[in-house]
Amino acid sequence: MLRDAWLITRKDLRIEVRSRIALNQIAPFALLMLILFAFALDPDSGVLDRATPGLYWVAVLFSALLAIQRAFALESSDGNRDALRLSGLDPAGIYLGKVLSIATQLALLEVLLGTGVVLLYGSHGGNWLLVIATCVAATAGIAAAGTLYGVLAAGLRVRETLLPLLLLPVLAPVLIGSTRAFEAARSDTIDQGWPWVGLLAVFAVAYMVFGMFGFGPLLEES
Amino acid sequence: MEPAVHLRSAVALIGRFPALAGVDLDVERGEVVLLEGANGAGKTTLLRALAGLVPIVSGEAVVLGHDLRSDRRSVRRHIGLLGHTTMLYDELTVDDNVRFWAKAARTEPVDAEAALVALGLSGRLRHVAVARLSTGQRRRVSIATMVARRPELWLMDEPHAGLDSEARDIVDGLVRQASQSGATVIVASHERGRANALAGRVVTVAGGVSNVA
Numbered sequence: 001m002l003r004d005a006w007l008i009t010r011k012d013l014r015i016e017v018r019s020r021i022a023l024n025q026i027a028p029f030a031l032l033m034l035i036l037f038a039f040a041l042d043p044d045s046g047v048l049d050r051a052t053p054g055l056y057w058v059a060v061l062f063s064a065l066l067a068i069q070r071a072f073a074l075e076s077s078d079g080n081r082d083a084l085r086l087s088g089l090d091p092a093g094i095y096l097g098k099v100l101s102i103a104t105q106l107a108l109l110e111v112l113l114g115t116g117v118v119l120l121y122g123s124h125g126g127n128w129l130l131v132i133a134t135c136v137a138a139t140a141g142i143a144a145a146g147t148l149y150g151v152l153a154a155g156l157r158v159r160e161t162l163l164p165l166l167l168l169p170v171l172a173p174v175l176i177g178s179t180r181a182f183e184a185a186r187s188d189t190i191d192q193g194w195p196w197v198g199l200l201a202v203f204a205v206a207y208m209v210f211g212m213f214g215f216g217p218l219l220e221e222s
Numbered sequence: 223m224e225p226a227v228h229l230r231s232a233v234a235l236i237g238r239f240p241a242l243a244g245v246d247l248d249v250e251r252g253e254v255v256l257l258e259g260a261n262g263a264g265k266t267t268l269l270r271a272l273a274g275l276v277p278i279v280s281g282e283a284v285v286l287g288h289d290l291r292s293d294r295r296s297v298r299r300h301i302g303l304l305g306h307t308t309m310l311y312d313e314l315t316v317d318d319n320v321r322f323w324a325k326a327a328r329t330e331p332v333d334a335e336a337a338l339v340a341l342g343l344s345g346r347l348r349h350v351a352v353a354r355l356s357t358g359q360r361r362r363v364s365i366a367t368m369v370a371r372r373p374e375l376w377l378m379d380e381p382h383a384g385l386d387s388e389a390r391d392i393v394d395g396l397v398r399q400a401s402q403s404g405a406t407v408i409v410a411s412h413e414r415g416r417a418n419a420l421a422g423r424v425v426t427v428a429g430g431v432s433n434v435a
Contacts, residue, residue, distance in 0.1 A: 011311070011322050018313040018351065079307025082275055087326040088299035
């Protein structure tokens with residue numbers, strides 16, 4: 001299973017490196033969102049600084065939608081979905097491979113957005129250990145749930161519009177948990193952030209387990 | 223030895239439509255069989271059903287000793303399907319594509335190399351992204367990915383479509399080699415002359431039902 005996962009991850013990341021969709025389209029989209037938030041919320045009023053954790057994770061979520069759609073668009077073109085089903089690869093391995101490739105792209109995007117927040121908003125990260133733990137748990141959760149809903153939507157004709165409708169409500173706990181944890185990391189109440197990280201980790205593990213069992217039937221049926 | 227394919231009154235649905243309406247078919251190991259029939263007769267559906275991509279809902283369906291109705295995954299490991307689509311990743315090179323699908327099937331790297339050489343893809347072409355290839359070249363790569371998997375059952379839907387005469391001869395040679403080495407080949411084709419020369423037997427498909435000719 002892990003061998004199959006690594007095969008899929010390497011293939012997906014190689015495609016992304018060659019196509020540069022993430023670099024040329026998703027990353028600029030994410031940065032553009034940060035700039036628009038800055039236009040909408042006056043940086044001098046302090047509102048932007050207070051809202052920074054939420055804005056950061058909203059930008060991550062919307063960018064993640066693009067990355068997930070892209071990950072499954074690869075498999076929808078030219079009969080590749082059939083080829084994947086015929087490949088003999090373990091469906092749980094395919095799922096984990098997709099999760100890892102999406103998570104890798106999201107992690108790079110989060111670093112970029114974090115740099116953007118510091119430079120554009122003049123924001124500071126706070127407790128770095130809490131920030132990093134939050135990012136790891138939230139990224140795993142977004143990738144795990146996103147991959148599961150991605151394969152579900154990929155088999156449908158209205159996949160481009162359906163995926164956000166399916167996925168955004170599911171990812172609401174990730175948005176809430178990661179935002180609260182970031183707020184705690186920037187304040188004096190760091191201890192209040194760790195329970196949110198715990199919630200994010202539980203979310204990620206639950207979806208990971210669910211995905212490993214559910215991905216195969218969804219790949220077959222959708 | 224049990225046949226490579228054994229279908230009895232096999233019914234397959236696409237949605238609610240019975241795309242296969244009671245197919246009887248036996249194919250021995252090492253045999254090359256040509257499926258004939260008009261457009262829409264059910265040839266492609268039959269090949270996809272044998273590959274486990276279209277579920278058989280009733281009747282008997284045993285492929286390579288595995289029951290298609292209960293164990294489609296085990297069958298798929300041993301099957302190569304050449305369909306209407308090329309099943310390739312446009313952004314990857316010829317070499318990347320063939321090696322990826324060969325690794326997925328757990329064959330040796332030499333099998334991928336041999337397939338690339340056999341299809342005339344061993345030169346500079348192997349490092350070109352598939353998106354930049356012509357239709358015929360893509361078809362060659364698609365055939366190479368199938369050959370590299372070393373399948374026991376070759377399912378080929380219009381294998382000569384889009385190919386030049388050199389590539390057509392290569393495909394015919396590969397089919398003969400596969401058959402001689404014990405693999406079973408089922409070909410759906412409208413090119414009767416070329417396909418008839420390959421096949422040991424012709425099966426006519428009409429209205430989702432097969433009849434031995």
